[in-house]
Amino acid sequence: MFVKTSRVGVLVAALFLGANAGAAQDQSIIVQSTTSTANSGLYDHLLPMFSEETGIEVNVVAVGTGQAIRNARNCDGDVLLVHAKPAEEEFVADGMGVERFDLMYNDFVIVGPDEDPAGIGGMTDAQDSLERIAESGALFASRGDESGTHKKETSLWSDTGVDPGEGSGEWYRETGSGMGATLNAAVGMDAYVMTDRATWISFRNKGDFVVHVEGDEDLFNQYGVILVNPEKCGNVNAEAGQAFIDWLISETGQEAIGAYTLNGQQLFFPNAD
């Protein structure tokens, strides 16, 4: 009996040691991130360069912008990289973030079936096209998850005369899921959907979907990066986190972002000051 108990003890101790060994690497940070930057492969392109230069390991938790901010508010990350400027500024104003930096941008597009039942193809005004979708009775799939993309979509609707909430469950389908899952659902039910361009280009299950609306200034999609405040969160590795941010907005980092292409298309456009 005694032998067994001590064996169990050793096992449990080994597990904890193993877990701590992973976390004990001083030079590693956790980035709470939006999904588009991860799913599009941008991090796979950037992080090896950064790690090689600095020896800092970057662990990315890719969730929706809303959840990323909530996780960061719980101090579960060193750096926040998302795309919802008002929410980011609020995060900093609350003292949770040290300072917000513009990092890069791309744009949102409205995609839908090639057949285009609402006839929005080629429109350049996002609000007008949304209104037409609502009038036509065609389906529209929304993230419905408080993500950056969802917030942007909601703000676009609010400038139209349509309250999509009234059509919820009918023509307005809120998936409550990530961009990829929502795209899968939209393709599955031939619904229009708004997505960031990076996710769209890297998405592999497009079916017969094409981009119908793009180029409106309102579809501009700005990404920002923030160091979680070490005064609020004692566990934050401020030095390594700041090093990551500094590198991203440095000439080297910005060039690396601009150099990333997928299928010959540039996905993100650096615009740090």
Added chain:
Amino acid sequence: MQDFGEAFGLALSLVVSGDADLVEIVALSLRVSLTATGLACLIGLPLGALVAITRFRGRNAVLILFNALMGLPPVVVGLLVYLHLSRAGPFGFLGLLYTPMAMIIAQMILITPIVVALSRQILEDLHAEYADQFRSLVLSRRQQVMALIWDARFSLMTVGLAGFGRAVAEVGAVMIVGGNIDHLTRVMTTAIALETSKGDLALALALGLVLMVIALGVNALVQSLRMTAVRHAYA
């Protein structure tokens, strides 16, 4: 439909080429889920045995509770563990969130009720056979628990398998507490979810096939052990 054919081809080429990322993900999946199963058995089997051999007030309520807990949604377990391990939570100081250990804890909580409920049934049947002999030998409760678990070990393997199956297949809990971090906490199921969200259904399906083959292998191994035991009347 073409996804299926593509998936089989992909799965095969991934396995044959020994894709380094795949090996890492599979290894972590096994490490996390097997450890979680081991710990769940360490806690759940004695608990199941204790419930099996003891009559006390409210015993039925306890049985119902454990049966109900078998249906715990992984996402809820993930959320509860997240709230506890988060830096803002009571155990945040341990720094376990987004580590394999956090995933082990979540899966352990998820499957311990399964181990308790299923082992209780098996051990109660065995105890019905052994009870007089145990009482005659004047065994302590601890001795009874150990003897029952040891003698039912081959039947209990099925219980372990049920737990392992649920652990290795769930995605909701490990996604939240592990964060699906590449090269750190990415396991088979979170990788499948990721590839699905990227719209790469063929790759997702291929990973799913690999996961099924692994589950099949583990089951076959345990089953063959059991058959040997049955031949020796040890099961």
Added chain:
Amino acid sequence: MRMRDTILEGSNALDLPRVLGGGTCDRRGVTAKGLVLRHDGRALIRDVTLSLPPGGITMIMGPNGAGKSLLLRLLHGLIAPSAGTVAWGGKPLSEDVRRDQAMVFQKPVLLRRSVAANVDFALRARGVKDTTRRDALLDHVGLLGHARQPARLLSGGEQQRLALARALATEPKVLMLDEPTASLDPASVLKIEEIVRDASVKGTKIIFVTHDLGQAGRLADDIVFMLNGKPHDRGPADLFLSRPETQEARDFLQSRIVL
């Protein structure tokens, strides 16, 4: 019969009093006082007051349903009486007292382990780890050659001998047997009787439930005849078997149905 005489010499059978239920009370043996066992409103054991001597082989006999096995279980503390007390050597039936007792069941309950591991288990239940003693026990019951085999693949007779070895492993002062040979072939029966007799010679008190008259003749020092949940007749074996006092015992011995 010659063999039985030897046993009688070896086990002080001569100071057995010819008394019925609870007349005198030998404080060194077992005493039961006012034992009652009720189940579903039916009295299965009815107010049994009884004392058994501390040595020798006591056989409990009687027709089916007389309460023989239940009485044995009550004496061993496997079941709790609805009323009454059991005491051994003047001490009430506690766990300590019960540790000095062992029991062999009609259908041997063997662990799903090897023959050797079954004996090891009983030894370890008393905090002993001693392979030499285990092997000696297995040798004693003629199973040393089967030590590594799975216990549950043994023949019926071998299984019962293993159960005996396991019971003896705890070095009991009292060995109880509940129809241990009921479903065995004659050769196996004789082997088991030999082991039981040997234990008795070495000083272990034996309480043996049987309804095999031949077995009683071969083994018993004294006999308790149960009827309807109570001892009905009792006495030294030779007297009981040759001149039973009650009509019911006479009927039983002549293999008539006893009601």
